Amino acid sequence: MDSSVRNPQHMLFLVIGCLMVGQLGETIYLPAMPEMVIALECGTGDIQWILSAYLLGFGVCQFIYGPLSDFYGRRPIVLGSLGIYLIGSLLCVFTNHAKLLILGAFIAGAGIGSGGLMARTAMRDMFDGVALQRALALVGIAVVFTPMAAPVAGAYMLEQFGWRSNFVIFLIAGLAFMLLTYLKFEETNPYCREYPLSVMGSLRRYRTVITHPIFYGNMLCGMMNIAAIMSYELVAPFLFQKQMGFTPIAYAWFALIPVAGYLAGSACSGFLARFMSAENIAWVGNISVCLACVTLYIPIWINTYTLATILPQLILIMFGSGIIFSTTTAAALMPFRHESGIAGATIGGLQNIGAGALTGVMSLLEIETLTPLVHTLTISTIIGTLCFAAGCRGARRLPTPRPVVNKAMAA
Template sequence: MTTPTTEPAREGRFILLLGALVAFGPLAIDLYLPALPAIAAGLSASAEAVQSSITVFLAGFAVGMLFYGPISDRYGRRTVMLTGIALFALASLACLLSTAIEQLILARFVQALGGGAASVLARAVVRDVYAPSEAIRKLSLMATVTAIAPLLAPLLGSALLAGFGWRGTFAAVLAWGLLSLAVVWRLLPETLPAERRGELSLAAAFAAYGRLALDPVAIGLLLAGGMSFAAMFAYITASPFYFIALQKLSPTAYGALFAANALGIFAANYANSRLVKSRGAAAMAGVGCASGFTGALLLWVAIAGDALPAVIAGLFVVVSMTGLLGANCVGLLMARYPQNAGAAAALFGSSQFGFGMWASAAVSYTHDGSGRPMAWVIVATMTLSVLGYLLYRRAAR
């Protein structure tokens, strides 16, 4: 089809835009991570209550995606995406103005409902435009763009916290939402032509979830990619208090540490974009699962021995594999369901954030002032990721 990707320069801008849209979730979370202790103090809330704002955001993101995917399969991507981004911006303003932790938690849920549109539909747009093998390569390139968000967000969040307090982080998220709304309105065309959706009823679009839920290949891909994402969110939820409160790192040092992990995501996805055509998406996903599980075991041993450098190394490996697994697993899933690419991308994204929600909740619920809950949850999620990959390989044969 004719798209903005017909010239190399325009193709680069197109992928950059889509990668930035996928970054809605990471940006809305990572930007305010250094401010979590300050939010707890400013709203007179417990650490567990403030951590729950992450869990609630993940829940809203997961729920929102499930609606956006099939609706966009029926009515197109552009209008649905614009509606979701507008809701995200309005809820970001509510976060900025919150005066109690309950208000913040509710606003974060609504913010996530809106933000899910940009993240899931950017992936569906790639499947609209590219053939399956090329789509996986583009998804990896998008993931390298997306990695810039967690690379810069904690550092920017630390600077905003120092200059404007914790509300400054939400002001930046609001500005991001408004800018994204304007850019999508101006630059993103409709990529799903009417002739490819006119015969599909809304009920049929949602019925795709039933087929996906009964397909062992799909289940394996959802577990392989989603549980890796859950491991990252166990780290995201626990790490501010582990590194800042327990290990006595400054918010700036914590932001730099977080940025180093984002560099790992960037490097892994860049390598994947170069290797996936020759090695295959399934093989690269296997590399990601094996590496992530190895990093989880290293983290577990290091936490038990209170070896901070090894803790950092184990987390680096685990987090670096999330984007690589995500790009390959969602690409394989959308290739299997080309007529329901929006629903496939939505279910995959919802599973990622749904699993992330439970991992985040598990870390918060078992919080004991040490790093052990983080280590146990990450080992458990990466074990499930490996089992999911093995299920996929067996079912695909």
């Protein structure tokens, strides 16, 4: 743990709060998407692209914020990027055109992407080993709980004030957290200016990080898992409201139920870390998600779409995801104490770019039904599991002991 931070636990929750602002922006408007199609006189795919654009902006700019935060420190980057987020939020609030709404979402995502970066880099600055994995378990809860809970607030805002009020929440949350960051955010990076800031130097450091087998195996596994979750969140409003007849509020409350699985998975990850390696814990998560995806074909085969035939599998997917997120993120970051900005940017950037690309393809196809969604979940999970297996094989060839074994961390 880094002693330069006076209160690491206080900073932990402040960083998680910054991340939650970004996660709020992903999904608070999801219950309003069918109504936005009518209000803006556009297609389903146009509205679905709002989420894709937000994720792409969120991911791409982390590759810029990473080296800058390693050189200048975490605090100034967070403050500056929150200003960008506010510009995008203002555009979303006042525009009446779907294309400008997509642009505003991209700008907002590009700004708040620093929150996703800090959730990894600041954690690595302050914590090591099992403590890092436990901190990232809390981050993982925020990553999934906030976008799952936000639609509940969004549904009530939609009912009372219309769809545009969801984007007003974007703006208010950004303003509030910018003030809180200015007053309370401590610098966590003790290695500022240790490396010269240059494009070629940053590219070499990115190459070092990305080609490390422990890193790429865990990072790609986490990326495909996040992409699968976001593909579900993209399709769910149309699946449950248009196909199954849910009201926006009923859909929003239903979306909260699978979060219980994620919370259980995060807790299970922390418990298993006491006596299992990170690699074996991640395998538990991958197998759980694979099993859930396979059993989701049952309601398709029997042509019966009800909560009883879909909900258990969604809970199991979230359970496995709760294990995967904290375990793979901690394992990927562990070898890079001095390059946590680069490593965190690569993880967050590629995870969100992958999710944005996948949801972008689904938006172009205007997917609204269960069958193509299940195909997407299954393929994403298989790819992620194969990438993890490849990383594990590469890690075994390393000449030094792997730093991802939690027994070694605890010792």
